[in-house]
Amino acid sequence: MDKTNVVTKSSVAASRKYKKNSQLYEIWRNFRKNKGAVLGLTVLSIIIITSIIANFVIDYETQIIRQVVPERLQRPSWKHPFGTDQYGRDILLRILYGSRYSLSVGIVAVMVSLAIGGVMGVIAGYMGGIIENIIMRSCDVFASIPALLLAICITTAFGANTLILMISVGVASVPAFARVARAAVMTVRDNEYIEAARAAGATRMRIMFTHILPNCMAPIMVQTTMRVGSAIITASSLSFLGLGVPPPAPEWGSMLSEGRSFIRDYSYMTMFPGLAIVITVLAINLIGDGLRDAMDPKLKR
Amino acid sequence: MAKNLIEVKDLKKYFKTSHGMLQAVDGVNFTIEEGKTLGVVGESGCGKSTTGRAILRLIEPTSGEVYFDGHDVLKFSESELRKARKEMQIIFQDPYSSLDPRKTVMQIISEPIKIHRLIKNKIDLENRVLELMETVGLAERLINTYPHELDGGRRQRIGVARALAVNPKFIVCDEPVSALDVSIQAQILNLLKELQGKFNLTYMFITHDLSVVHHFSDYIAVMYLGKIVEKASAEELFKRPLHPYTQALLSAVPIPDLSERKERIILKGEVVSPINMPDECRFAKRCSYARDECRSHTPELREVYPGHFVACDFPLKG
């Protein structure tokens, strides 16, 4: 193969000339076809934008936690579209402001479980043998404790604040993450292109990062998206039990908890925060479903 | 006598299973001359693929010696083995699972070159890939396509180009054409033949298809339940099969030629997986010529005619 043939300039630019759009663009094109997923994306982006704007526009001290007794328990009206709570605080503003808690807890919690569970799952899946057994058996142990109870345990031990909430919700879904990650790696690991890479002399590390991880991204990404939704629900459940974000912060779960004692006559107080949670989580789940079909066309059929 | 590039001595590969020790490859011996092709043929479960992978140490053999160019590959350290991989490559059967679906043709073919750091400059690397694509008959415009956009034949060509990328001396072809249609099969077989001539490649060609192995190989080893039962040149083996299994195998192949219609030898029973095999001829249970001596010990491979080895105490007259 030492014959040196002069390759003309034109063929040198071949890879640029036949530049195909990248896989990411391909995934986006599939994703766009899914109406539900696009709806989810738009709704979620609106929520994120409002929670960022709310940070600057709404003043925490005066408009969110200041008690205006004469304005107490007003039904939804033009002045207060979502009505006011038992301290006269405007519920709409609190919901808009409160969106940051749910989103931040949801995302950070999932990052926690992705970091711990995902990495453990990938290692278990790729290493196999005793390491896999140790990791998976310990996951079985954690998984046997119902997620909510585990979160409750951690919160009672360390006290209820936003950081602990994030950690406990994150830790509670580590086993599920580990299992998905391991399954994804296992399906990839037995393919012949992994053997081909080994035959080409690739080190284990190189195989992990150039072949295994890119091919596991799809199921792990989908799992991450879906987990953000369930993390938000778990977080709001804990706040509802008084174990999440401490009042007076307008976290949707604790707002529902406060509204509960007025459920008989002022049911609107429990309506809007609940709707906010459902819409946010539904949007995220729609995106998750859309992502799964877009990333892995085989699944669609 | 040309130099033996590959020499395999008493290669064994056992797998521990819940039912006992699966003796997938049980003492296999053969040599392959440089620039020649050894065909390894046998039915599923006979250990031919395991042998191919064990030689390349894609799976660690239980025991034995594998001399490549005079060095025992099984004694190599990790780094020596990785360096030796440049000389020994493999082509797989399933065009759909042997290519990374997330990589383009360019990335797949160039990976071995990058691993061994043969070409640093990006433009030279691209030229090398284009050159390889041209050698295996892939159109230049496919450089950035993904495997799922191509048919089986072209995907197999990518696999061949990847194996050629590091200028190997020896390639294990593990059923390279079994998953392809007849017309595409012929194209790939011709390509492999042409490349052997051009780059003086040595092949170990593994297949279950007797007519393909007969056409493609210079020497053929017939395997049954982890052992080589017969080994000879391609003409010799098909003209004068000495082992009852080889004879039955040859007669079982349906021939697309009406004048060749001949009496069929139909073997009774089915292949069983070689777990805790007793010390007897493994084919005895299904062999119509079997005698008591056959069940007393495991026959060794011995040279009955020049270059024609058989592992049977009562070989057929041929």
Place this chain on the structure above:
Amino acid sequence: MYKYIIKRLLLLIPIMLAVSFIVFFITDLAPGDVVDIISGTEMSVEDKEKLREEMGLNDPFVIRYFRYMSGLVRGDLGISLVTKKDVFQVYISRLPATLKLATAGTVVALSIAIPLGITAAVHQNSWRDSGSMVLGLLGLSIPTFWLGLLMIIIFSLKLGWFPSIGNEGLISVVLPAITVGSGQAALTMRTTRSSMLEVIRQDYLRTARAKGVSEKVVIRKHALKNALIPILTVAGNQFGIAMGGAVMTETVFAWPGIGRLIIDSINNRDTQMVTGAIILTTMLSSVVILLIDIAYAFVDPRIKARYTK
């Protein structure tokens, strides 16, 4: 077959030990301890110290853990220092309510999820499919406790059909069961659909059709029995989760089950009760999940065969 069951039961013990260790370890980390709570303000620091000494609270963690475990094995989880009642007895007294709710919830879940999941799979990409998918997504997106509140507002306060609190008779279980059930139904439906889709693609259904078997029978007999296995597993897990996960529903409906017991114990910092309740619940749900797994083998001959030989 029995070897298999015994093996699985034995396998459960290390998991139970590990679970009890983790739960004990975490709750033990809680700042302050029982003495601070029950002593109120009069006790001087020395008296508190003496009390702690008596109760052995100052012993190193490991010894306290073993003392606790030796009690657990004998079914004696100690006395709740806050309520002065025996932890185990309280737990047993609250168990039937949770079992009742978990069973009712699972029945509701399965009766919604399995038919919907199957029709969605059988009529893939039709309106039935997308309809049940949206329903499923909605089910996943609604927090259980909010659904409970909605149920109370609509069916109890506005329409007055059902009581919103307590556990008197069957009628009171309806709303809580629907609340727990629909949450689980979403997950079970998605699994049923995907496992049915997996089975529908199999060749043996084509063989059945080629034999002249009608489409209805192909689905109901040939496909369902194969799809039943993964569905059964999820249903089993659901029941296990329902045991522990009904916390929210029990809180909303003031249902006198274990979930509420745990929340109340947390509120009055009765760590003894909390630890005991969580450990027992986890054990119970693991045993339930194990029983479902064993039922698995009766449905799938391949597994049964492997263990009867």
Place this chain on the structure above:
Amino acid sequence: MKDNDLIINIENLIVHYETEEGTVRAVNGIDLKMKKKRSIGLVGETGAGKTTTALAMLRLIPDPPGVIKNGVIVLNGENILDKSVKEMENIRGKDISMIFQDPMTALNPVFTVGEQIAESIMLHEDVSKKEAYERAKELLEMVGISGNRANEYPHQFSGGMRQRAIIAIALACQPKVLIADEPTTALDVTIQAQVLELINDLMEKHETALLMITHDLGVVAEVCDEVAVMYAGRIVEKGSLEDVFNRTKHPYTEGLFNSLPNIKDRKAKLKPIPGLMPDPTNLPIGCAFSPRCPYANDICREQKPVPRWISSTHMVECSAYDDPSFHIARREK
């Protein structure tokens, strides 16, 4: 050629699949006659439309996306394309039955082999469960498996034995037509020989007509009386075994033979058919094989070839034969 032992007559069958990527023209007008006790080999490569043709005969083409656009499939004098779903359920397994390629997945893993055979009997004959189970045991013996293995599950059978059980299921009610879709492709050579021999024996004993679908010309030579070569959804050459093997006419059939290694002359270089498999979503205007055909001329590229009967039994669909002096390179034997 209408005689009483004509069992099935397929005329101008057209089947398309409507998918997002476009219309897949799987079968583009084929004619096929099946006679009692005769076996016909349907040969072609992947995507030629062999399996679609077979599924059309049983009306098992999944719709969507499959659509039977045109054509007639006459069985016992009636066109089964007009039959109701109920009527079709009676025909499947009784008049026409089918065996598939992969024995590993063709049997239901959670039912015993005996039950699956008995089910086929009970569907078409009103016999008691017990009687059907006994018949199932006899059928197992017929295909060379001991009857008392009827209560075992498929995973306890080897590949070869499963394929025999599947044949037993297909022949349970003595169908008039047996369609075998690549029955031995997934089997090893020695097991394949056993199964082919079984099929040959059963064809002798029964009146059944056999449609053997395969890509392996060797299997056709082994089992069939007649051959039909399919390419891109059309039968390009049809005739008796001697017609097609020894007096090959169509360039594609010649290409298939040239792609196969020649047993007698090992060194003979393979002459593969150049180019790629035809894309069923946009087939060429003229003859579908013209892009790869060494003899193709302008007529071939513009017009669809017309079927031409060389002899009473031998048909070829190739415009090159407009010129009577034309012949392909492959010598007649």
